[in-house]
Amino acid sequence: MNKRNLFLMIFSFLLLSFNHNFGQDNFNKVGQSGMQYLKIGVGAEMVGRGEAGISAVKGVQAMFWNPAGLAEMENNEFIFSHNSWIADISLNALGVGINLNELGVLGANILWMDYGELHKTSVAQTIEESAQYGYVDEGMFSPTDMAIGFTYSKKVSPQFSFGGQVRYLYENYGSNVTLNTSGEKSVTENTMSAFSFDFGTLYYPGYKSLALSMTIQNFSTDLKYEQESFSTPLTFKIGLSMNMFDLWENNSKNALLIAVDAIHLRDYSERLNLGAEYSYLGLFNIRCGYRMNYDLGGFTAGAGIRYSISNSIGFKLDFSYMVENTGRFTSPLQLTASLIML
Numbered sequence: 001m002n003k004r005n006l007f008l009m010i011f012s013f014l015l016l017s018f019n020h021n022f023g024q025d026n027f028n029k030v031g032q033s034g035m036q037y038l039k040i041g042v043g044a045e046m047v048g049r050g051e052a053g054i055s056a057v058k059g060v061q062a063m064f065w066n067p068a069g070l071a072e073m074e075n076n077e078f079i080f081s082h083n084s085w086i087a088d089i090s091l092n093a094l095g096v097g098i099n100l101n102e103l104g105v106l107g108a109n110i111l112w113m114d115y116g117e118l119h120k121t122s123v124a125q126t127i128e129e130s131a132q133y134g135y136v137d138e139g140m141f142s143p144t145d146m147a148i149g150f151t152y153s154k155k156v157s158p159q160f161s162f163g164g165q166v167r168y169l170y171e172n173y174g175s176n177v178t179l180n181t182s183g184e185k186s187v188t189e190n191t192m193s194a195f196s197f198d199f200g201t202l203y204y205p206g207y208k209s210l211a212l213s214m215t216i217q218n219f220s221t222d223l224k225y226e227q228e229s230f231s232t233p234l235t236f237k238i239g240l241s242m243n244m245f246d247l248w249e250n251n252s253k254n255a256l257l258i259a260v261d262a263i264h265l266r267d268y269s270e271r272l273n274l275g276a277e278y279s280y281l282g283l284f285n286i287r288c289g290y291r292m293n294y295d296l297g298g299f300t301a302g303a304g305i306r307y308s309i310s311n312s313i314g315f316k317l318d319f320s321y322m323v324e325n326t327g328r329f330t331s332p333l334q335l336t337a338s339l340i341m342l
Contacts, residue, residue: 033233033267035169037113037145038196038218042093043081048302048320049275050289053259055202055213056241056277060097060340063107063151066200066215066237067163070105070153073097075312078341079109086296090114097151104154107165113145120174144172149198159206165198169220169232196220196232208246213239234266255279269293275300282306287320297322316340 041047042064046057054066060077062069076098083091095109120138147170153163173190200215218232239261245251256278263271275289287302302320309315318340 034223034230035145035171035218035232037091037111038147038169039233039235039265040083040085040091042083042091042111043079044302044318044320045285045287045304045316047083047322048287048289048300048304048318049257049259049277050273050291050300052239052261052273052275052289053241053257053277054200054215054237054239054261055211056239056257056259060095060107062153062163062200063095063097063109063149063165064093064111066202066213067107067151067153067165067198068161068200068202068213068215070097070107070151070163071155071161071202073099073105075099088116104152107149107151107153109149109151111147111149113143115143115145117142141174143174144170146170147196151198159204161202163200163202167196167198169194169196192223194220194223194232209243211241213237215239231266236264238262253281255282285318299323314341 041051043057043061045061046053046065054069057065057069058072060070060073060079061081062072077096079093079095081091081093083093085091091111091113093109093111095107097105097107099105117140120141147167149165149167151163151165153161155161169192171190171192175187175189197219198215198217199219201213203212204210205212215235215237217235217237219234220232222229222231239259241257241259244256244258245254257276259273259275259277261273261275263273265271271294272292273289274292275287277285277287279285283306285302285304285306287300287304289300291298291300300320300322302318304316304318306316307314
C-alpha cells in the first residue's frame with residue numbers, strides 16, 4: 001500500500017467519524033431500545049483506553065467487542081471481568097476460548113448484572129392495605145439481566161479474520177400485582193428473553209501494523225413486555241489502530257498503540273472513542289482514552305501486567321478507571337478489573 005492510498009483511507013475514516021453533529025439527534029433517539037447493560041464495557045484493557053480498539057482487541061476478551069479478534073488467540077484462554085459501576089451496581093463476565101487450529105476458534109461467555117436486593121412494593125388495592133403506608137410490602141427481590149453467548153472466529157488469511165456470535169438475552173424485573181375484575185389479586189411476571197447476533201471483521205492492509213475493523217452488535221428482533229415493545233441497542237462500529245513505534249526501526253521493546261473507533265447507535269447520536277496504550281516488552285501496559293458524546297464517563301485510564309509461567313501458560317491482570325465527564329476527578333464512575341488466563 002502506497003502512502004497516498006493510506007492517507008486517503010485514513011482521511012475517509014476520519015471524515016465519516018466527524019461528519020455529523022454530536023448531540024443533535026439525541027432526543028429523537030433516546031429511549032428507543034432496552035437492555036442497556038449490553039452497552040457497558042467488559043474487560044479492563046478496552047475500558048482503560050477509552051473503549052477504543054475494536055481492531056486491536058485480541059483473544060478471549062474480543063468476544064465482547066469484535067468476534068473477529070478471537071481468531072488472534074494462540075492458546076486456550078479464560079477471562080473473568082468485574083466492573084464496579086454506578087449506584088453499587090456491578091457487571092460481571094466469564095468467558096473461555098478454545099483454539100481448534102485450522103478449524104478456527106470457539107468461544108463461550110456469560111454476562112450478568114448484579115443489582116443487589118431491592119424492596120418490592122405494590123399499590124394498595126383495598127382500604128385496609130392503604131390505611132398505614134398506602135402501599136403493600138411484597139418483600140425483597142433481585143432484578144436479573146443476563147446474556148449467554150457462543151462465538152466462532154476464523155483467520156482465513158494472514159490479513160483477514162471474521163467472527164460471529166449468537167447470544168441468549170434474559171431479563172427479569174420482578175412482577176406486578178393488581179386486582180382483576182372479580183377483586184382477586186393478579187400477578188404478571190416482567191420477564192423477557194430473546195436472541196441477538198454480533199458480527200465482526202479484522203483486516204490488515206499491509207502497511208506496518210495498521211489494522212481496520214468493522215462490527216455489528218446486538219442485532220435482534222423487537223422485544224415486548226405486556227404492552228410496550230422496544231429493540232435491543234443495535235450498534236455499528238468502524239475502527240483503526242496502529243503501533244506508532246513501527247514507524248521506527250529496531251524498536252521491538254516498546255509499543256505505542258493508537259486507536260480510533262467511530263460508533264453509530266440506534267438509540268443515540270454518533271460517538272467517537274480515542275485511546276492510547278504504551279507497552280514495554282509486552283509485559284507492562286499503561287493506557288488512557290477519551291469517550292466523546294457520552295452522558296456518563298469521559299476520560300479513562302488503566303494499567304496491566306502479563307506474566308508467562310511457560311510457553312503455553314500465563315496470565316494477564318488489568319485494571320481500568322473511568323471518571324465523570326463533568327471535569328470532576330473525585331470518585332470513579334467505573335472501576336474494572338479483569339484476569340485472563342493464557
